[in-house]
Amino acid sequence: xxxxxxxxxxxxxxxxxxxxxxxxxxxxxxxxxxxxxxxxxxxxxxxxxxxxxxxxxxxxxxxxxxxxxxxxxxxxxxxxxxxxxxxxxxxxxxxxxxxxxxxxxxxxxxxxxxxxxxxxxxxxxxxxxxxxxxxxxxxxxxxxxxxxxxxxxxxxxxxxxxxxxxxxxxxxxxxxxxxxxxxxxxxxxxxxxx
Numbered sequence: 001x002x003x004x005x006x007x008x009x010x011x012x013x014x015x016x017x018x019x020x021x022x023x024x025x026x027x028x029x030x031x032x033x034x035x036x037x038x039x040x041x042x043x044x045x046x047x048x049x050x051x052x053x054x055x056x057x058x059x060x061x062x063x064x065x066x067x068x069x070x071x072x073x074x075x076x077x078x079x080x081x082x083x084x085x086x087x088x089x090x091x092x093x094x095x096x097x098x099x100x101x102x103x104x105x106x107x108x109x110x111x112x113x114x115x116x117x118x119x120x121x122x123x124x125x126x127x128x129x130x131x132x133x134x135x136x137x138x139x140x141x142x143x144x145x146x147x148x149x150x151x152x153x154x155x156x157x158x159x160x161x162x163x164x165x166x167x168x169x170x171x172x173x174x175x176x177x178x179x180x181x182x183x184x185x186x187x188x189x190x191x192x193x194x
Contacts, residue, residue, distance in 0.1 A: 015061055015068035017160050023070040023169065024059050027156040030172040053185050070158040071136070076149040076184050078191040083145050086112045090120075090138040092131075101130050108142065112194070116140070119190035126186030133179045140187070147191040153180060 014020075020041045028036045028044070035047040042059040056075040061068050086108025093100045101120060105113040120126060137152040155172035172180070 015063045015160070017162065017167075018061055018068060018070065020059065023072060023156070023158045024057065026158070026169045027057065027072050027172065030156060031177060048181065048185075053181065053188060055184065066163050067159065067161040070160065071152055072156045073137075074149075074151045074153065074180070074184060076151075076188060078147040078149070078188050080142055080145045080147050080191070081194060084109060084112070084142055085144075086142040088113065088116060088140045090130075090140070098131055101127065112142065115194050116190070119193060123186055123190055126183065126190060129179045129182035129186055132175070133183050134176060140191070147194075149184065149187050149191070151180070151184065 021038065024038060024042065024044050028038075031046065033046050034049050036044060037046075038044045044057045045055070046057060047054040053076075056077075058073045058075060059070060060073060061070055087106040089104045089106060091102050091104065092098045093102045103113065103117050103120060134154045135151055136154050137150070139150045141148045141150075153172065153176065155170050155176050158167065158169045160167045
């Protein structure tokens with residue numbers, strides 16, 4: 001009986017009512033990019049019209065008691081100038097109003113944190129795009145000779161409730177879309193110099 005219960009509530013099991021790829025399709029319309037190709041059921045590739053920014057967008061679920069969330073994660077890969085391993089998280093500072101961006105190191109060389117913070121502070125366009133951006137998670141990892149940025153936005157997601165039954169897509173507004181693309185372009189600019 002315990003085995004059946006653990007299988008029922010397992011994190012690897014897709015939640016009841018989950019429709020793979022549907023949230024990605026909503027997001028495709030929100031982004032309005034000419035180059036958007038769904039490569040797998042829950043993965044898509046997108047790029048700006050000029051090809052300067054190429055992204056992978058991954059749909060993932062998060063189960064809760066009588067509901068689940070379908071989130072989209074924007075993944076940007078940038079070649080690194082050095083080899084190593086490091087992990088960072090970026091957050092807004094300020095308890096009521098956003099006052100800045102803080103970078104926290106989770107693992108790796110401390111010298112990389114100094115370089116990353118200096119690069120973030122020096123790029124004013126990146127700062128202007130990150131401050132109003134409503135992101136839930138923003139993680140930057142260095143593995144071998146590649147930077148990987150994973151940004152999970154609050155928009156471009158779906159809430160599915162079982163009782164009472166409803167399904168709601170949280171759209172990515174035009175302003176948030178512009179700040180998102182500018183932030184990812186800025187992060188790509190900064191990481192290429194590290």
